[in-house]
Amino acid sequence: MIEAFPDRRDRLFGRERDIRFLQERARAPGLSFVVARPMMGKTWVLQEVARRLVEEGDFLVGYHESKGAESSHLLYTVADLYTRWLADSGLREQALSLWQRHRSGLVPKVGQMVGLLFEKLAGPQLPAGIGAVVRSAFDGLAEAQKDLLSGGLQLAPLAYDQAQSLTELVARVSDRRVVLILDAWEKSPSVRHEVGTLEAFLKHLDDWPDVHLLLAVRDPELEAAKPSDEALQQAKSLDRLSPAAQIYRMQAMDLDEPAEQTRLLEHLRSALPATREQSAETLLGWLDGYPGVLNFWTTEAQRLAITGADQLRNQAEDAHELRYSELAPLLAALDDAPLATAARLAFLPRLDAELWEALREPSLAGALDQTAIDLLTDRRLLIDERHPSFGHDTRHAAVRRWFIESRLPLMRRHAERLIESIACSITGFDSRSRPYCEALVGCAAIAEAIGTDRTVRCAIDAAHSGFRVHEPSLDPAFDQSFPKLLARSPRAAPLIANALNNRGAVKHERGDVAGALADYGAVIDLAGTPIALLAKALYNRGVARNERGDIEAAMADHGELIGLVGAPVDLVARALVFRGVAHGKRNELVAAMADFEAAIGLAGAEADVVAAARYHLGFAKDKRGDIGGAIAEFDAVIALVGAPVDLLARALIDRGNARYSREDLDGAMADFDAIVALAGASPSQVALALNNRAIAKFQHGDDDGGLADCEAVILLAEAPPDEVAKALYNCGWEKGRRRDFAGAMSAFDALIGLDGAPPSLLVKAHYNRGATRQTVGDPAGAAADFAAILALPGSAADVVELARQALAELQAHPRDAA
Structure with a gap:
C-alpha cells in the first residue's frame, strides 16, 4: 500500500x-x-x-x-x-x-x-x-x-x-x-x-x-x-x-518561543504522567534541545516504566549518551528460543516490510520464530508492530553490541545458520531474490566482525556479485570455500551459480577470456543450477568462444540453449539472433534468415532482440537481392516501440540506402534526415547519414545542400576518420567542379594529412590534388602526387595506371604541363 x-x-x-x-x-x-x-x-x-x-x-x-x-x-x-x-x-x-x-x-x-x-x-x-x-x-x-x-x-x-x-x-x-x-x-x-x-x-x-x-x-x-x-x-x-x-x-530544537515550549510540555504531560510532577525548567533542562530524549521517554516500553524524577533524569542522560540501559537485563532474562530469535534479528540489518515478508517465506520457516517474536514484543524489546524491530538503528546497534560482548558464540552460531538459510532460499533470479541478496550483503560487516566461518561467508561474497561488487568472489578464498558450502548446503547452488556467471562476465570484460570460459563451464556443470542461469552460461560461453574464433563451438552452445526446455524466452531469442549472425558471416543466408524469423516469432522476446532480428533479417534479404523485403524489415524496426536507438539509426541508414538504390531519392533523404535529428544516434551514424544525404543531394541537383552536409561532417565532433575522409573527398571534388581550386586543394590536403583515412581515399585524394595542381600550373606538385600514388601500398590498379600515365606525360612534356 x-x-x-x-x-x-x-x-x-x-x-x-x-x-x-x-x-x-x-x-x-x-x-x-x-x-x-x-x-x-x-x-x-x-x-x-x-x-x-x-x-x-x-x-x-x-x-x-x-x-x-x-x-x-x-x-x-x-x-x-x-x-x-x-x-x-x-x-x-x-x-x-x-x-x-x-x-x-x-x-x-x-x-x-x-x-x-x-x-x-x-x-x-x-x-x-x-x-x-x-x-x-x-x-x-x-x-x-x-x-x-x-x-x-x-x-x-x-x-x-x-x-x-x-x-x-x-x-x-x-x-x-x-x-x-x-x-x-x-x-x-x-x-x-x-x-x-x-x-x-x-x-x-x-x-x-x-x-x-x-x-x-x-x-x-x-x-x-x-x-x-x-x-x-x-x-x-x-x-x-x-x-x-x-x-x-541541524542544531538543537528551537524552543525559544514560549508557545512552542508550552506545546511541547503539554504533549509530554499528556503522554508521560511522570512528567506532570516536574517543573517546565527541569524538563527543558533534561531535554537540552535533544529530540532523542523525547524518543527515550515516550516509547511504549519506557512510558510505562518511568514513574519518577530519577528515572526521567536517568533516561535523559542515557539518551544524550545513546545508552539503552534497559536492554541488558531484558536480554539476559530471555530463555533459549527467544534469545536465539533476538540474536538473529540483531545480526540482520534493520528489517523493513519487504525483507520481513521475504523472511516469512515457507523456505525460511523457523529462522525467525513467531512465538518468540511475540514474546520479545511483550517484553518491550521489539517495538514495531508492522514488522519486528528493535527501534531506532542506534537501539538495534546496542542490542547487537550486547550479543557481541555477552553471547558471542551464540550469535555466531545462529548467524551462520541464518546465512545458510537465506542463501538456500534463493531459488531463482528475479525480483523475489533481491531482498535475500540485500539481507546477505547487509550482514557482511557484522559477519566478519563476529568471526563467522569462512565457508559460510562465501554466500555473502556471492550475494555481493549481484550488486556488481565482484572483488570478494574474485578472491581465491571464494574458490576454496564455495565447494564446501555446496557440499553441506546443496540448495545454495543458484546463489553460487549466479556469482560464477557474474564473475565470468567480469573476467571477460577484463580480457581474461580463458578465466571466463572456466567460470561459465563451472556453472554449466554445477548440479542444481537453475535453468535460467544455465541458459545464461551457455549464451555467455558461446559469445566468449566466438571471440576466440571458435565459431563451431559457439554455435553449438547457442544451439544447446535454443533447445533447452524451460530456458527464458529472451535468452533463446538472443541465441537465435547470435547464431543467425554467425550463419550470415558464413554466407549461409537461408539458415540465418530462419534463425532471425524464429526469434521474431517468439512471444515474450524483448523489444531490443526483436529489433536486432528484424534488422539482420532485412540485411540478409538485401544481400539476396530482395530489396522490397529488406525495406519491409527496416520499416518494422523503425516502427517498433522500445527498439534501441542504435538499431533504429542503423535501420534508417540501411532503408535510406535501399531507397537510394531504387532511385527513391526523396525517401532516402527523409531517412537520412531522421538520423541526423535522432536523439542518441552516435557521431558515426550521424556522419554516415550526412555523407549519404550529401550524395543524394548532389544527385538531386542540390549542390549547395550536398556541400553543406560534407562540411557538417568535417566539423562534427567525434566523427570517425573514414567518414571525415569521405566528406573531405566529396567536398574537394565539388569545389574542384566549381573551379574553386584553392578550396579543392585545401580539402584534399586535409584528407591526405588525416590520421586513419582509408587508403583508397588517400589514393584518390592524391590523384585529384595532382590533377588540380596540374590545372593551376604546378607540375612539380602534380608529379609529387602522382608519384606518391605509385608508392602507396594497396592502390587500385586503375588509379595506379592513370597516375603512371599522368606522370609520364608530365615528364615527357614538362613545359606543356606548365
Whole structure:
C-alpha cells in the first residue's frame, strides 16, 4: 500500500525553522545535505518537508531511507517517485495519454522500461498494486543495465543518464517540480557511484528539469566506532564543488518561543504522567534541545516504566549518551528460543516490510520464530508492530553490541545458520531474490566482525556479485570455500551459480577470456543450477568462444540453449539472433534468415532482440537481392516501440540506402534526415547519414545542400576518420567542379594529412590534388602526387595506371604541363 507522508505536527517540536529552510531550498534546482547526530529528527523533518511540498500541489516527491543493503539508493528513491506519481489516478491518466501521443520524444534511454511500465498500468489499477508494478519495472531497469555478457542477477546503481531521463519524464509529463529525498545516505552501499551522479548533476543543472535532492547524513563525529565517514566527506566535497550544493547542519530544537515550549510540555504531560510532577525548567533542562530524549521517554516500553524524577533524569542522560540501559537485563532474562530469535534479528540489518515478508517465506520457516517474536514484543524489546524491530538503528546497534560482548558464540552460531538459510532460499533470479541478496550483503560487516566461518561467508561474497561488487568472489578464498558450502548446503547452488556467471562476465570484460570460459563451464556443470542461469552460461560461453574464433563451438552452445526446455524466452531469442549472425558471416543466408524469423516469432522476446532480428533479417534479404523485403524489415524496426536507438539509426541508414538504390531519392533523404535529428544516434551514424544525404543531394541537383552536409561532417565532433575522409573527398571534388581550386586543394590536403583515412581515399585524394595542381600550373606538385600514388601500398590498379600515365606525360612534356 502506498502511504502518504505522515503528519506528525502534534509530535514534532522546535523544527519549524529547519522545515521552512529546507522547503525554500527545494524550490530551486540543487542539492542539500541535512547533517546531524543520531536521533536529532532528520527523518521526521524530511518527511514533514515532503508532506508540505506535496500538499502545495506543485511538487512530486520520491523518498527512500537506506537500510544499508540496497542495490541503489537513488534507484529506490526514483522508484518511490514513480509509485507516488502513478498512484494518483489523474496524473496516471495524464501520463499514459502523453506517452501514447509522444513516446518517441520521451526518455529514449529508458523508453523500453517506461513503455512496459505504462502498458501494465493502462487498465484500472488499485493503488495497492501500483507499488509492486513499479518496483518490478525498476528491478528490470537495474538488471537491464548489464550488457549481454553479464551474469544473472545484476542490481546495479542507477546510471546518471537514466536518473536524468526518468526525472525529466516525471517533470515534463506532470508539469511539477521534483524533489528526491535520500534518507540515511551514509548507509547506502552505492555512495561512491552516486557521488559521481551527484557531481554530474551539479555540473549540468541546466540539463535537468526543476529537481532538488535532499540527502540526510549522520554526523559521525559523536560515534566512536566511526571517526570518519565516507558519506560526510563526500558531502563536504560536493559542497565545495558548486554553489547549488549546501550542507545544512541541524542544531538543537528551537524552543525559544514560549508557545512552542508550552506545546511541547503539554504533549509530554499528556503522554508521560511522570512528567506532570516536574517543573517546565527541569524538563527543558533534561531535554537540552535533544529530540532523542523525547524518543527515550515516550516509547511504549519506557512510558510505562518511568514513574519518577530519577528515572526521567536517568533516561535523559542515557539518551544524550545513546545508552539503552534497559536492554541488558531484558536480554539476559530471555530463555533459549527467544534469545536465539533476538540474536538473529540483531545480526540482520534493520528489517523493513519487504525483507520481513521475504523472511516469512515457507523456505525460511523457523529462522525467525513467531512465538518468540511475540514474546520479545511483550517484553518491550521489539517495538514495531508492522514488522519486528528493535527501534531506532542506534537501539538495534546496542542490542547487537550486547550479543557481541555477552553471547558471542551464540550469535555466531545462529548467524551462520541464518546465512545458510537465506542463501538456500534463493531459488531463482528475479525480483523475489533481491531482498535475500540485500539481507546477505547487509550482514557482511557484522559477519566478519563476529568471526563467522569462512565457508559460510562465501554466500555473502556471492550475494555481493549481484550488486556488481565482484572483488570478494574474485578472491581465491571464494574458490576454496564455495565447494564446501555446496557440499553441506546443496540448495545454495543458484546463489553460487549466479556469482560464477557474474564473475565470468567480469573476467571477460577484463580480457581474461580463458578465466571466463572456466567460470561459465563451472556453472554449466554445477548440479542444481537453475535453468535460467544455465541458459545464461551457455549464451555467455558461446559469445566468449566466438571471440576466440571458435565459431563451431559457439554455435553449438547457442544451439544447446535454443533447445533447452524451460530456458527464458529472451535468452533463446538472443541465441537465435547470435547464431543467425554467425550463419550470415558464413554466407549461409537461408539458415540465418530462419534463425532471425524464429526469434521474431517468439512471444515474450524483448523489444531490443526483436529489433536486432528484424534488422539482420532485412540485411540478409538485401544481400539476396530482395530489396522490397529488406525495406519491409527496416520499416518494422523503425516502427517498433522500445527498439534501441542504435538499431533504429542503423535501420534508417540501411532503408535510406535501399531507397537510394531504387532511385527513391526523396525517401532516402527523409531517412537520412531522421538520423541526423535522432536523439542518441552516435557521431558515426550521424556522419554516415550526412555523407549519404550529401550524395543524394548532389544527385538531386542540390549542390549547395550536398556541400553543406560534407562540411557538417568535417566539423562534427567525434566523427570517425573514414567518414571525415569521405566528406573531405566529396567536398574537394565539388569545389574542384566549381573551379574553386584553392578550396579543392585545401580539402584534399586535409584528407591526405588525416590520421586513419582509408587508403583508397588517400589514393584518390592524391590523384585529384595532382590533377588540380596540374590545372593551376604546378607540375612539380602534380608529379609529387602522382608519384606518391605509385608508392602507396594497396592502390587500385586503375588509379595506379592513370597516375603512371599522368606522370609520364608530365615528364615527357614538362613545359606543356606548365
